[in-house]
Amino acid sequence: MNKLADISTQFSEWYQEVLVAADLIDQSPTKGCMVIKPYGYAIWEFIQAEVDAKIKEKGVANAYFPLLIPESFLKKEADHIAGFSPELAVVTHAGGKQLEENYVIRPTSETIIYHMFSRWIKSWRDLPLKVNQWANVVRWEMRTRPFLRTTEFLWQEGHTAHATKEEAVAFAESILELYRVLAEDFLAIPVVTGRKSKSEQFAGGERTLTFEGLMQDGKALQMGTSHVLAQSFPRSFDVFFQDKDGTITSPHCTSWGITTRLIGAIIMVHGDDRGLVLPVPVAPIQVVIVPIFKTDEEKEKVLAAAQAIAAACKTEHIRAFIDEDTEKTPGAKFFHWEVRGVPVRIEIGPRDVAAGSCMMMDRLSRDKKDKKPCALTEVISTLKNTFVTYQKNLFEKAKQRRAAQWYHVKTFDEVATQLEQKPGFYQVGWCGNGECEASLKDIKATIRCCLQEHKQEYCFVCGAKSTGDVLVAKSY
Amino acid sequence: MNKLADISTQFSEWYQEVLVAADLIDQSPTKGCMVIKPYGYAIWEFIQAEVDAKIKEKGVANAYFPLLIPESFLKKEADHIAGFSPELAVVTHAGGKQLEENYVIRPTSETIIYHMFSRWIKSWRDLPLKVNQWANVVRWEMRTRPFLRTTEFLWQEGHTAHATKEEAVAFAESILELYRVLAEDFLAIPVVTGRKSKSEQFAGGERTLTFEGLMQDGKALQMGTSHVLAQSFPRSFDVFFQDKDGTITSPHCTSWGITTRLIGAIIMVHGDDRGLVLPVPVAPIQVVIVPIFKTDEEKEKVLAAAQAIAAACKTEHIRAFIDEDTEKTPGAKFFHWEVRGVPVRIEIGPRDVAAGSCMMMDRLSRDKKDKKPCALTEVISTLKNTFVTYQKNLFEKAKQRRAAQWYHVKTFDEVATQLEQKPGFYQVGWCGNGECEASLKDIKATIRCCLQEHKQEYCFVCGAKSTGDVLVAKSY
Numbered sequence: 001m002n003k004l005a006d007i008s009t010q011f012s013e014w015y016q017e018v019l020v021a022a023d024l025i026d027q028s029p030t031k032g033c034m035v036i037k038p039y040g041y042a043i044w045e046f047i048q049a050e051v052d053a054k055i056k057e058k059g060v061a062n063a064y065f066p067l068l069i070p071e072s073f074l075k076k077e078a079d080h081i082a083g084f085s086p087e088l089a090v091v092t093h094a095g096g097k098q099l100e101e102n103y104v105i106r107p108t109s110e111t112i113i114y115h116m117f118s119r120w121i122k123s124w125r126d127l128p129l130k131v132n133q134w135a136n137v138v139r140w141e142m143r144t145r146p147f148l149r150t151t152e153f154l155w156q157e158g159h160t161a162h163a164t165k166e167e168a169v170a171f172a173e174s175i176l177e178l179y180r181v182l183a184e185d186f187l188a189i190p191v192v193t194g195r196k197s198k199s200e201q202f203a204g205g206e207r208t209l210t211f212e213g214l215m216q217d218g219k220a221l222q223m224g225t226s227h228v229l230a231q232s233f234p235r236s237f238d239v240f241f242q243d244k245d246g247t248i249t250s251p252h253c254t255s256w257g258i259t260t261r262l263i264g265a266i267i268m269v270h271g272d273d274r275g276l277v278l279p280v281p282v283a284p285i286q287v288v289i290v291p292i293f294k295t296d297e298e299k300e301k302v303l304a305a306a307q308a309i310a311a312a313c314k315t316e317h318i319r320a321f322i323d324e325d326t327e328k329t330p331g332a333k334f335f336h337w338e339v340r341g342v343p344v345r346i347e348i349g350p351r352d353v354a355a356g357s358c359m360m361m362d363r364l365s366r367d368k369k370d371k372k373p374c375a376l377t378e379v380i381s382t383l384k385n386t387f388v389t390y391q392k393n394l395f396e397k398a399k400q401r402r403a404a405q406w407y408h409v410k411t412f413d414e415v416a417t418q419l420e421q422k423p424g425f426y427q428v429g430w431c432g433n434g435e436c437e438a439s440l441k442d443i444k445a446t447i448r449c450c451l452q453e454h455k456q457e458y459c460f461v462c463g464a465k466s467t468g469d470v471l472v473a474k475s476y
Numbered sequence: 477m478n479k480l481a482d483i484s485t486q487f488s489e490w491y492q493e494v495l496v497a498a499d500l501i502d503q504s505p506t507k508g509c510m511v512i513k514p515y516g517y518a519i520w521e522f523i524q525a526e527v528d529a530k531i532k533e534k535g536v537a538n539a540y541f542p543l544l545i546p547e548s549f550l551k552k553e554a555d556h557i558a559g560f561s562p563e564l565a566v567v568t569h570a571g572g573k574q575l576e577e578n579y580v581i582r583p584t585s586e587t588i589i590y591h592m593f594s595r596w597i598k599s600w601r602d603l604p605l606k607v608n609q610w611a612n613v614v615r616w617e618m619r620t621r622p623f624l625r626t627t628e629f630l631w632q633e634g635h636t637a638h639a640t641k642e643e644a645v646a647f648a649e650s651i652l653e654l655y656r657v658l659a660e661d662f663l664a665i666p667v668v669t670g671r672k673s674k675s676e677q678f679a680g681g682e683r684t685l686t687f688e689g690l691m692q693d694g695k696a697l698q699m700g701t702s703h704v705l706a707q708s709f710p711r712s713f714d715v716f717f718q719d720k721d722g723t724i725t726s727p728h729c730t731s732w733g734i735t736t737r738l739i740g741a742i743i744m745v746h747g748d749d750r751g752l753v754l755p756v757p758v759a760p761i762q763v764v765i766v767p768i769f770k771t772d773e774e775k776e777k778v779l780a781a782a783q784a785i786a787a788a789c790k791t792e793h794i795r796a797f798i799d800e801d802t803e804k805t806p807g808a809k810f811f812h813w814e815v816r817g818v819p820v821r822i823e824i825g826p827r828d829v830a831a832g833s834c835m836m837m838d839r840l841s842r843d844k845k846d847k848k849p850c851a852l853t854e855v856i857s858t859l860k861n862t863f864v865t866y867q868k869n870l871f872e873k874a875k876q877r878r879a880a881q882w883y884h885v886k887t888f889d890e891v892a893t894q895l896e897q898k899p900g901f902y903q904v905g906w907c908g909n910g911e912c913e914a915s916l917k918d919i920k921a922t923i924r925c926c927l928q929e930h931k932q933e934y935c936f937v938c939g940a941k942s943t944g945d946v947l948v949a950k951s952y
Contacts, residue, residue, distance in 0.1 A: 026592060029549070030542040030579065035592055038537030038607065045538065061514035062521065066506040067543075067581075067612055067628050068565070073505070089544070089570040091581070095616035096562050103506065105543075105567070105581075116502060116511055131514065136543055136612065140571035152543050 004339075007273050011217040016146075018267055021339045022276040025146050032144035032151030036260070039340065042284035043263050044154065048134065050186055050281070051156060051258065054178050060130040060158055065112050067136075068103035073111040077236040080110065083203020087139040089151075105138040110204070110229070110255055113159045114237035117251075121241050124163050127251055128171070132158040147264030148221070148476050155259035161234070161251035163243065168228050168252035169207075175226045175256045176209045183223060187262065188279045188395040189213050189269045190402055191223060192425070192471060194449040197437055202255075206230040212448045212471070214402045215268040218423025220448045220473035223265050226256035264476075269398050276341030277363050279394060280387045285321045287313060287383060288337045292330050292349035305353045309346060309379050316380055338363065343390055344383060347371070362390045364397070412461045415472055416443045425473050429456025429466030436461035440472060448473050480815075483749050487693040492622075494743055498752040498816045501622050508620035508627030512736070515816065518760035519739050520630065524610065526662055526757070527632060527734065530654050536606040536634055541588050543612075544579035549587040553712040556586065559679020563615040565627075581614040586680070586705070586731055589635045590713035593727075597717045600639050603727055604647070608634040623740030624697070624952050631735035637710070637727035639719065644704050644728035645683075651702045651732045652685045659699060663738065664755045664871040665689050665745045666878055667699060668901070668947060670925040673913055678731075682706040688924045688947070690878045691744040694899025696924045696949035699741050702732035740952075745874050752817030753839050755870060756863045761797045763789065763859060764813045768806050768825035781829045785822065785855050792856055814839065819866055820859060823847070838866045840873070888937045891948055892919045901949050905932025905942030912937035916948060924949050 004021065005013035019025050024040030036044065052062070068091060074081050084107045091103040106112070113131070121129060138152045158175065162168040176193055183191045196208040205227040213221045234240075234250040242248055270277040280286055291306045293299040306322045313320035323333045330347070337345060341363060348358040352373075360382060361371045374382045405424030409415055415426045430436065430447065437447055439461050451469040459466050480497065481489035495501050500516030512520065528538070544567060551557045560583045567579040582588070589607070597605060614628045634651065638644040652669055659667045672684040681703040689697045710716075710726040718724055746753040756762055767782045769775040782798045789796035799809045806823070813821060817839060824834040828849075836858060837847045850858045881900030885891060891902045906912065906923065913923055915937050927945040935942050 026595060028542050029546055029588065029591055030544050033542040033544070035542070036540040038539050041539050042537070044540075061518070063514050063517050064512040064520075064630065066504050066509040066511070067614065068506050068509070070505055086572050088572075089567050089579075091565050092568045094565040095618070096564075103565075112505065115505055119502060138543065142571070154540065 004273065004275060007216065007271065011215075011268075014271070015268060018271055018275050018339070019146050022267075022341060024263070024267075024276075030151070032141060034146045034150055039284055040263060043266070043278070043282045044260055046282040046284075047182075047186075047258070047262055048156070050182060051178075052134075054182070055132055055156075055158060055175075058130070058174065058178070059128075060132045060160070062133060063131045064133055064135070065106075065109050065116065067106055069106050069109070069112045071102040071104050073115065074104055076111065077204045077233050080204035080233070084108070084139070087141065089138045089140055106135070107137055107139045108255070108257075109133065109135070109137075109157055110159065110233065111237070114234055114239055114253075117161055117234065117253075118238045118240075121161055121239055121251060123241055124243050126241065128160055128162045128167065129251075130158070130160040132156055145264075145476070147260055147267070150260075153259050153261070155257045157255060157257045160254045161239070162253070163241075163251060165228070165252045168254050172207075172209055172226045172228045172254040172256065175254070176211060179211050179224050179226065179256075179258060182258070183211060183213065183262075183265075184395065186279065186281050187266055188391055188398060189223070189265055190395065190399045192449050192451070194451050196225070197434075197447045197450060197470070199434055199437060200446060202227045202229075204229060204233050210449055213265050213269060214405055214425055214473070215265070215476070216271070216401065217268070218405050218474070220425065220471070220475040221261070221265055221268070222448070222475065223262060224256070224258035227254060229253040229255060270394055271341075275339030277394065278341035278343060280343050280391050283341065283343050284319065285337070285340070285342050286319045286387070287321075287344040287346060288333075288342045289320060289322045289346045289348065290330055290333050290337075291322065291324065292347060298350040301353050302348055302350060305348055305358070305376065309348070309358070309376070312380050313383070316384075318380070318383060344386055346374075346379070360386065362386055364390060364393055408455065410456060410458070410460060412439060415445065415460065419443055419445060419474065423474055425471045427451070427453075427455070427469050427471055428460035429454075429458050430468065430470045431459035431462055431464040432467040433459070433462065433464075445472050445474050447471070448475060480749065480751060483692065483747065487691075487744075490747070491744060494747055494751050494815070495622050498743075500739070500743075500752075506627070508617060510622045510626055515760055516739060519742070519754070519758045520736055522758040522760075523658075523662075523734070523738055524632070527654075527658060528610075530658070531608055531632075531634060531651075534606070534650065534654070535604075536608045536636070538609060539607045540609055540611070541582075541585050541592065543582055545582050545585070545588045547578040547580050549591065550580060552587065553680045553709055556680035556709070560584070560615070563617065565614045565616055582611070583613055583615045584731070584733075585609065585611070585613075585633055586635065586709065587713070590710055590715055590729075593637055593710065593729075594714045594716075597637055597715055597727060599717055600719050602717060604636055604638045604643065605727075606634070606636040608632055621740075621952070623736055623743070626736075629735050629737070631733045633731060633733045636730045637715070638729070639717075639727060641704070641728045644730050648683075648685055648702045648704045648730040648732065651730070652687060655687050655700050655702065655732075655734060658734070659687060659689065659741075660871065662755065662757050663742055664867055664874060665699070665741055666871065666875045668925050668927070670927050672701070673910075673923045673926060673946070675910055675913060676922060678703040678705070680705060680709050686925055689741050689745060690881055690901055690949070691741070691952070692747070692877065693744070694881050694950070696901065696947070696951040697737070697741050697744065698924070698951065699738060700732070700734035703730060705729045705731065746817075746870055751815030753870070754817035754819060756819050756867050759817065759819050760795065761813070761816070761818050762795045762863070763797075763820040763822060764809075764818045765796060765798045765822045765824065766806055766809050766813075767798065767800065768823060774826040777829050778824055778826060781824055781834070781852065785824075785834070785852070788856050789859070792860075794856070794859060820862055822850075822855070836862065838862055840866060840869055884931065886932060886934070886936060888915060891921065891936065895919055895921060895950065899950055901947045903927070903929075903931070903945050903947055904936035905930075905934050906944065906946045907935035907938055907940040908943040909935070909938065909940075921948050921950050923947070924951060
């Protein structure tokens with residue numbers, strides 16, 4: 001029962017401790033990787049199920065492409081190789097021999113998928129083509145942090161090809177909207193959506209759309225991206241089709257993905273001094289039932305009542321767990337499930353059973369007086385209402401915190417002087433010039449996202465006319 | 477509309493052609509790998525969903541372990557490295573540098589999982605521990621064949637640790653039973669279950685349980701395995717726990733898996749001269765609706781009726797697809813969906829609509845006269861009945877074929893003279909001696925499985941007392 005590091009002053013330590021205390025991961029013997037334990041992996045499974053169903057509704061079908069990509073493929077698109085080359089893991093030997101051509105482990109699969117697209121796309125009738133794969137990818141990162149940046153990570157990568165640029169842009173935008181709904185409604189994480197500046201774009205992309213969250217320490221996290229690729233990309237892989245009018249041209253492609261990083265976002269947006277706080281849809285256990293008793297007679301009655309609640313939950317597809325451990329005190333159990341972020345706790349003792357009720361409390365409540373009695377006949381309806389309110393409060397809380405860390409300033413100096421003390425989103429005007437953007441390197445910040453808003457008239461660096469507001473922040 | 481190779485005389489060519497004709501896979505630029513196309517991958521998704529739900533009912537939780545395993549790990553268990561060493565793919569360079577220690581791409585994950593078990597298992601209270609991972613693995617095979625043996629393949633690998641050998645054996649057996657039910661009830665493939673002989677065991681295992689199917693060409697296919705590992709395995713990774721009586725010992729472990737190979741089994745057991753034949757539960761499209769019309773007026777009425785059928789199917793979670801293609805003839809559509817193995821076809825034209833009916837036919841029927849009229853009001857109930865009968869017939873047909881290829885003989889000479897002409901399962905007595913087993917190498921056959929039966933009194937090779945019947949066959 002160790003106390004966690006202070007979340008407000010030692011956020012990074014707190015994060016590392018929560019990962020272990022909440023039983024999400026363990027250290028891996030492979031550098032920069034992590035072992036995702038069942039409690040952590042279950043969160044990913046819920047995210048997967050949600051995204052998988054939603055993209056299938058959009059006509060995307062899952063497929064599977066090889067893990068190992070011929071090294072030469074990466075070199076076909078100049079920007080792409082420049083972007084990924086430093087991060088590649090290379091297989092040089094296999095089956096006891098040195099290979100004639102090396103293979104790289106996929107850092108992303110555009111190259112091999114476009115090779116296949118060149119076989120599958122011949123006519124406008126073959127478009128749009130929409131595939132996705134759930135896969136592992138490897139990028140040899142210098143500095144890693146569990147879930148946020150790991151050498152190997154799990155993701156989905158969607159790849160589509162369209163006859164026109166308009167269609168590709170519209171599709172990439174519709175995926176961004178799907179991701180926004182995932183973040184806000186499913187994970188209760190408010191996000192900003194918009195375009196990345198050119199320097200932050202995908203290697204080989206035409207435009208990159210992003211959704212960015214703000215973590216409690218005021219740092220931004222890119223939670224996922226949706227790219228429209230430059231036509232040079234399919235062209236490099238000989239992807240051409242005959243259009244309705246007979247012309248031969250390359251399709252316009254999109255790629256988009258979310259990763260296990262989203263679990264890191266959940267931790268860093270919702271967690272508190274007592275540990276993890278989970279959104280209802282991704283909680284492996286949505287309600288934990290703690291039976292409280294002393295005598296055997298009490299035990300029998302209390303467990304029977306607890307089992308009746310659990311059975312009712314199962315019928316309603318609510319994930320309930322009865323903590324029947326006989327060695328832990330109720331207090332130790334409360335602690336155990338709080339640090340794991342279980343949304344709702346039910347306590348039930350002999351007096352409750354006699355009164356035909358139980359005590360219910362959600363994970364955002366801190367006070368004993370927040371425990372509310374609930375008639376056993378109304379447990380399910382009360383639970384459902386509690387889940388709705390809890391999820392809403394989780395989102396509101398995160399929105400309020402973000403609002404408090406969202407600054408509107410006019411000049412680079414203001415950003416530079418305030419950012420260290422008051423990290424957060426800095427909304428400024430920008431002329432669109434890469435040189436102005438590059439000056440952010442000095443203060444280790446970046447433009448996270450270009451906004452639709454145009455509140456500031458002048459660029460925060462050069463003072464020229466702004467082409468639109470951007471969000472500046474330090475980031476993970 | 478090319479005709480497929482003759483299934484009875486050119487089975488291997490037929491198999492390769494069906495893979496492509498049924499749109500299951502495409503050639504991959506990575507040696508020995510395949511690209512699994514959406515229609516093929518969907519079959520895997522249905523298998524995954526079924527197995528995932530069933531193993532979770534047994535208390536198994538999914539987790540994720542790194543793809544890359546330090547090369548030294550593989551060397552910790554002597555038999556294991558001897559078994560897998562020739563097949564390893566090795567990462568020697570990453571992030572632009574040569575690595576200090578090479579990593580191998582997991583051929584299976586016992587080594588890295590037992591490293592983690594040594595951290596997780598301290599007391600009998602930590603047991604049983606049951607994890608599973610859905611993952612890709614790489615084994616550098618000399619001869620590959622899509623789905624059956626590929627350099628990279630997809631699988632689930634379950635790993636459990638138990639306090640006693642009895643418990644481990646019972647659990648491995650319960651998984652074998654789960655797999656048998658999967659094969660027979662879900663995939664309609666009759667299988668034989670039993671132990672492997674020592675020479676065919678998992679590298680580092682104590683005993684290997686297998687379920688074997690017989691393909692139409694009379695060759696056996698190992699469809700999956702469930703191993704009990706020797707205690708030397710966890711010991712090599714310092715996995716020890718304190719038992720109830722205070723003694724320190726190693727747990728008894730199991731590992732078990734099924735792979736994308738099962739898709740190969742489906743093709744080779746059920747396929748026919750017209751292509752793929754899919755079991756209902758794994759058919760991406762369970763019923764295809766072919767509207768037949770000439771005039772626009774007919775089209776409107778027929779499509780409306782087809783859409784009503786599709787909508788009713790959706791409500792009932794039946795996967796229906798209307799083939800609205802305007803360029804293909806009905807005959808071409810029939811061919812198109814037959815080769816893809818769709819279980820049921822519905823045809824509907826203006827006369828059917830007028831009569832309030834449609835025509836229904838399942839994939840096992842060959843004759844026009846097998847088309848049955850079905851009232852539109854009864855489509856769903858008729859479909860459900862047809863699915864049940866079809867699935868049952870699929871299984872019966874496979875059982876009959878297997879029975880016709882199952883021979884009972886007494887001597888090695890009988891096996892040797894018949895096997896080439898009449899490939900199949902040869903049930904013989906065996907003394908249990910490895911030397912007798914080794915003589916099968918001369919005729920390129922193996923003992924596939926040790927049976928519970930004891931029909932033959934003497935060993936088919938040496939003539940000594942038999943310890944039990946075994947199945948001998950050529951295999952994939």
